[in-house]
Amino acid sequence: xxxxxxxxxxxxxxxxxxxxxxxxxxxxxxxxxxxxxxxxxxxxxxxxxxxxxxxxxxxxxxxxxxxxxxxxxxxxxxxxxxxxxxxxxxxxxxxxxxxxxxxxxxxxxxxxxxxxxxxxxxxxxxxxxxxxxxxxxxxxxxxxxxxxxxxxxxxxxx
Amino acid sequence: xxxxxxxxxxxxxxxxxxxxxxxxxxxxxxxxxxxxxxxxxxxxxxxxxxxxxxxxxxxxxxxxxxxxxxxxxxxxxxxxxxxxxxxxxxxxxxxxxxxxxxxxxxxxxxxxxxxxxxxxxxxxxxxxxxxxxxxxxxxxxxxxxxxxxxxxxxxxxxxxxxxxxxxxxxxxxxxxxxxxxxxxxxxxxxxxxxxxxxxxxxxxxxxxxxxxxxxxxxxxxxxxxxxxxxxxxxxxxxxxxxxxxxxxxxxxxxxxxxxxxxxxxxxxxxxxxxxxxxxxxxxxxxxxxxxxxxxxxxxxxxxxxxxxxxxxxxxxxxxxxxxxxxxxxxxxxxxxxxxxxxxxxxxxxxxxxxxxxxxxxxxxxxxxxxxxxxxxxxxxxxxxxxxxxxxxxxxxxxxxxxxxxxxxxxxxxxxxxxxxxxxxxxxxxxxxxxxxxxxxxxxxxxxxxxxxxxxxxxxxxxxxxxxxxxxxxxxxxxxxxxxxxxxxxxxxxxxxxxxxxxxxxxxxxxxx
Numbered sequence: 001x002x003x004x005x006x007x008x009x010x011x012x013x014x015x016x017x018x019x020x021x022x023x024x025x026x027x028x029x030x031x032x033x034x035x036x037x038x039x040x041x042x043x044x045x046x047x048x049x050x051x052x053x054x055x056x057x058x059x060x061x062x063x064x065x066x067x068x069x070x071x072x073x074x075x076x077x078x079x080x081x082x083x084x085x086x087x088x089x090x091x092x093x094x095x096x097x098x099x100x101x102x103x104x105x106x107x108x109x110x111x112x113x114x115x116x117x118x119x120x121x122x123x124x125x126x127x128x129x130x131x132x133x134x135x136x137x138x139x140x141x142x143x144x145x146x147x148x149x150x151x152x153x154x155x156x157x158x
Numbered sequence: 159x160x161x162x163x164x165x166x167x168x169x170x171x172x173x174x175x176x177x178x179x180x181x182x183x184x185x186x187x188x189x190x191x192x193x194x195x196x197x198x199x200x201x202x203x204x205x206x207x208x209x210x211x212x213x214x215x216x217x218x219x220x221x222x223x224x225x226x227x228x229x230x231x232x233x234x235x236x237x238x239x240x241x242x243x244x245x246x247x248x249x250x251x252x253x254x255x256x257x258x259x260x261x262x263x264x265x266x267x268x269x270x271x272x273x274x275x276x277x278x279x280x281x282x283x284x285x286x287x288x289x290x291x292x293x294x295x296x297x298x299x300x301x302x303x304x305x306x307x308x309x310x311x312x313x314x315x316x317x318x319x320x321x322x323x324x325x326x327x328x329x330x331x332x333x334x335x336x337x338x339x340x341x342x343x344x345x346x347x348x349x350x351x352x353x354x355x356x357x358x359x360x361x362x363x364x365x366x367x368x369x370x371x372x373x374x375x376x377x378x379x380x381x382x383x384x385x386x387x388x389x390x391x392x393x394x395x396x397x398x399x400x401x402x403x404x405x406x407x408x409x410x411x412x413x414x415x416x417x418x419x420x421x422x423x424x425x426x427x428x429x430x431x432x433x434x435x436x437x438x439x440x441x442x443x444x445x446x447x448x449x450x451x452x453x454x455x456x457x458x459x460x461x462x463x464x465x466x467x468x469x470x471x472x473x474x475x476x477x478x479x480x481x482x483x484x485x486x487x488x489x490x491x492x493x494x495x496x497x498x499x500x501x502x503x504x505x506x507x508x509x510x511x512x513x514x515x516x517x518x519x520x521x522x523x524x525x526x527x528x529x530x531x532x533x534x535x536x537x538x539x540x541x542x543x544x545x546x547x548x549x550x551x552x553x554x555x556x557x558x559x560x561x562x563x564x565x566x567x568x569x570x571x572x573x574x575x576x577x578x579x580x581x582x583x584x585x586x587x588x589x590x591x592x593x594x595x596x597x598x599x600x601x602x603x604x605x606x607x608x609x610x611x612x613x614x615x616x617x618x619x620x621x622x623x624x625x626x627x628x629x630x631x632x633x634x635x636x637x638x639x640x641x642x643x644x645x646x647x648x649x650x651x652x653x654x655x656x657x658x659x660x661x662x663x664x665x666x667x668x669x670x
Contacts, residue, residue, distance in 0.1 A: 003584070003587050003588055004588045006584075007584050007585065007587070007588045007590075008588075010584070011329060011333075014333070018336050018351070021350075021351045025348065025350055026346075026348070029618065030613055030618035030620070031613070031614075031617055031618035032613075032614065032618075033609070033610045033613050033614075034346065034348075035343035035345070035346045035348040035350055036350075037610065038335075038339060038605075038606040038609065038610070039336070039339045039350065039351075042332055042335045042336050042339065043336075045328075045332050046329070046332040046333070046336060049325060049328050049329050049332060050329060052325060053325055053326070053329060056325075076382075078381040078382055079378055079381060079382045079583075082377060082378055082381055082551065082555065083378065083576075083579070083580055085555065086374055086555060086559070086575075086576040086579055087573070087576045089559050089572060089576075090569045090572035090573055090576075093563070093569070093572070094569060102556065102560075105552075105555075105556070105559075106552045106556060109551065109552040109555065110548060110549070110552055113381065113547070113548035113551060113552070114548060115546070115548035115549055124549070125552075128552070128553070128556065132556060132560060136560055136564060140209075140212050140564070141212070142560075142563075142564040143567055144560075144563070144564075
């Protein structure tokens with residue numbers, strides 16, 4: 001129920017922020033609609049719908065069923081771990097280049113998800129990072145951030 | 159005659175080694191994603207959208223058609239052998255497919271499902287061949303008001319048909335429309351909701367949003383759930399042949415399912431899913447043995463499995479003829495076309511015959527490949543479910559991350575994907591379905607531009623936007639589509655109220 005309320009409030013917040021953004025745009029007239037014409041229609045409908053939804057959620061009777069505590073702890077670890085990895089990856093990519101950042105991200109996820117002992121995770125993530133670079137950069141020609149490791153791999157290919 | 163010549167030309171395109179290879183890869187990838195619960199054709203397309211950048215447009219379409227059909231085949235395999243629907247369109251197959259498997263008829267169920275899918279796929283492609291060019295010719299007469307009407311009616315019907323509450327679907331659609339307005343306004347050149355970011359001036363790409371909402375959110379969702387061991391029923395090759403009676407009982411459901419599926423595929427919404435339910439109910443009503451349904455009736459497998467494959471062909475019609483995706487998966491196909499600067503629509507069939515007829519021919523081949531692949535290799539495909547999740551998840555996440563980065567080399571896209579991943583997870587947790595958001599995001603710019611053009615042309619008059627014959631017909635149909643089920647429900651509940659034994663009046667509340 002707490003999740004329901006948080007999401008409802010979040011959606012209402014987004015609707016309000018979107019409406020505020022609309023106010024900066026020229027509305028125009030029916031004869032000559034401006035850039036804010038369509039967004040304003042959406043904003044009005046969105047605020048109305050999210051307000052009704054929030055009201056419904058807050059006036060609904062609460063249910064008191066919750067999952068067992070043990071599983072919740074395990075689940076939270078996996079969820080938070082993966083989410084952090086996904087958010088951290090772009091930051092790592094900017095500073096560590098492709099192979100190292102990919103290796104670090106995959107290794108972290110494998111450890112968080114308790115794949116195997118850490119040396120196995122280390123080897124799997126190293127192989128994944130290099131294989132990924134070979135497929136994307138060398139075979140498909142994607143311009144990935146490259147440093148000395150990537151240059152070394154390019155040189156190996158000749 | 160012209161159709162057959164064009165189809166022959168299509169085969170000459172589809173039989174090129176590169177296209178043939180990607181049809182096969184698409185079929186295999188589709189089957190795998192159909193088998194893996196959760197990912198489904200939409201997730202697979204979202205994850206692999208960036209790969210299509212390195213193919214030409216025709217190959218990309220062939221690849222995606224293979225994925226879509228393959229997912230429908232793969233989903234049925236796990237439904238029959240494990241009672242796990244790989245994707246939503248296979249839920250109904252679990253009811254009788256798994257019961258058949260428990261009785262030792264898994265092979266027969268799989269064969270009927272594959273043959274039904276093959277027949278239905280071919281019938282729907284035939285429908286697509288005939289309907290899309292016809293609709294395309296009619297659509298050449300469409301102006302901005304008609305496109306507004308098609309877009310709006312599509313979204314209205316989608317709200318009605320999408321599972322979950324109407325309010326939730328409406329919110330998702332409005333959010334999608336809102337996201338589509340981010341970036342530069344094409345008519346005035348003004349910047350909207352860009353937060354002074356240069357990268358947001360180009361708007362939010364479909365790719366990071368779709369990959370976040372489907373790829374990352376799916377991983378987050380599945381990772382948090384407890385994993386159980388899957389017990390797979392093994393199938394031997396000699397057990398694959400159905401008996402004469404099973405064949406006989408399956409013929410009519412296969413053809414009925416094919417026609418129903420194609421027609422339902424033309425309607426906006428999750429048509430493959432709806433078609434399976436409609437087909438199942440129809441077969442149960444028409445069957446001489448309705449009591450066997452739910453206990454292993456072959457009709458309960460043949461009809462729905464044919465219907466969901468046929469709906470795929472139907473769903474391609476509005477996309478190819480009008481350039482409007484009516485299902486979220488078609489929005490992905492449109493996204494792949496847009497990556498190649500191709501906007502499908504009424505002119506595409508004439509201007510890009512290679513693309514249209516190449517895809518049609520590839521669909522025939524894809525169907526053929528899937529029958530050949532799926533039956534003998536069924537045990538191998540099901541074995542994929544034994545891959546441990548801790549290794550599968552990092553690979554999916556990595557594919558999403560690298561896939562998004564590879565399109566624009568943009569860190570903003572990566573952050574956007576991560577953000578939409580978390581948002582998608584939160585929305586799923588409370589019962590919101592993100593598919594309408596994607597569809598609205600894709601249709602949004604068309605609706606907005608057409609609406610503004612229509613208002614400019616009409617001088618601000620609203621009547622021409624509604625009263626033109628096609629518009630009026632479409633709005634009336636949408637109105638009926640929304641109101642009719644509600645009226646029907648009220649009427650039925652009115653009839654089912656029992657009479658008060660003392661007064662003879664009908665009671666307002668159902669008696670316990």
